[in-house]
Amino acid sequence: MASMTAGFTAARVGTAGFTAAGLGPAGSSGCSSGTTMTDGDILVRGCTWHGDGGQSSHDWSEEEEKRKRKFSPQPPPPLYRRLLLRRRWLALLSFSLWSPLIKAIHITSDPIGRSNKMRLVGLTGGIASGKSTVSNLFKASGIPVVDADIVARNVVQKGTGGWKKIVEVFGNDVLLETGEIDRARLGQIVFSDPEKRQVLNRLLAPHISSGIFWEILKLWIKGCKVIVLDIPLLFETKMDQWTHPVIVVWVNEETQIERLMSRDGCSEEQARDRIDAQLALDWKKSEADIVINNSGTLDETKEQFQEVLRKVSGPLTWKERLRSRDGLFSIVACTAVGLLLAQKNLL
């Protein structure tokens, strides 16, 4: 192709009988030469070059040639090659990926490791097994706790959506004179009747989960790096999949019943009903990442807690880093900068 410059994008008319886009079938070009095209001939916008080293039937000016290159009839390369050929995309991608990596290296080199964390720790157990006792230790160590029992109380306050649903289903019998929910009464009903308990759970589940979500969001916005979720029904509601590690506060059954009866002033039967309303504590223990045995004294629990605190404050996984507010911010910021540079053709 004597008359073609290197890299000229034109198709060699071969067995496929390739045709320049929009110009009709090969051989029917608008070119006035009227030459029949054979294997090895080249077609550009209806003009044919002969592959025999001869002169072209037209003398194209350089500008025209450049313009014509835009209308390349060559089949496009596969998508991955086209993307690879685009320097800008590559640069942008690496910019976005490397920024959190650099940040991660910085965090790993931080001996305290406190600079960038978003760890959702699940704290659960059985009723009266000592979750609140352990969550108070977390709070005292400066780690914020989202307490599902408190959220569950807030979503049934007088006039709220949860309150309306309870009144609709359980009637005015479960209301105090003030109009607030009579928790003791409702507790008696639902802990002695699994079906009614399920109804209550279904009514409140969306309110409780969105309440928990907002609490986490508020702490995340504040930049909290480790958040403990104290949820009695963590496994029952399958929320354990969102938390890691899962800490189970375990006690032997005898101690659990004793503490429950003494705290709530209930009978042994009532205590057993409440315990039976949840998955077995021994099973929860078998599913835990970390177990705190709270059957002994408070000091013994505090001792175990120190080790738990050390684990929970340990180096973060990649997922945790990317989930942090700072991690997300750095990805967004670097992508924005990358886009800006790409737009200005600086990459």
Ligand SMILES: CC(C)(COP(=O)(O)OP(=O)(O)OC[C@H]1O[C@@H](n2cnc3c(N)ncnc32)[C@H](O)[C@@H]1O)[C@@H](O)C(=O)NCCC(=O)NCCS
């Ligand atoms: C039944 C209610 C009114 C009893 O109130 P009360 O003030 O007596 O108990 P409190 O809310 O403090 O709960 C004490 C403990 O009971 C256990 N518990 C509470 N609700 C449930 C339930 N639906 N199923 C099994 N155990 C439960 C938890 O271990 C909890 O820590 C109240 O617990 C409630 O509204 N429960 C439904 C909401 C819920 O599922 N809460 C758990 C949060 S995940």
Ligand SMILES: Nc1ncnc2c1ncn2[C@@H]1O[C@H](COP(=O)(O)OP(=O)(O)OP(=O)(O)O)[C@@H](O)[C@H]1O
């Ligand atoms: N190690 C301990 N020694 C003695 N008493 C304890 C110990 N741990 C907890 N208790 C007591 O046992 C009771 C239950 O503890 P706690 O309220 O922490 O349990 P919980 O799991 O949060 O209960 P719930 O499921 O009802 O929310 C409380 O009265 C608490 O003071």
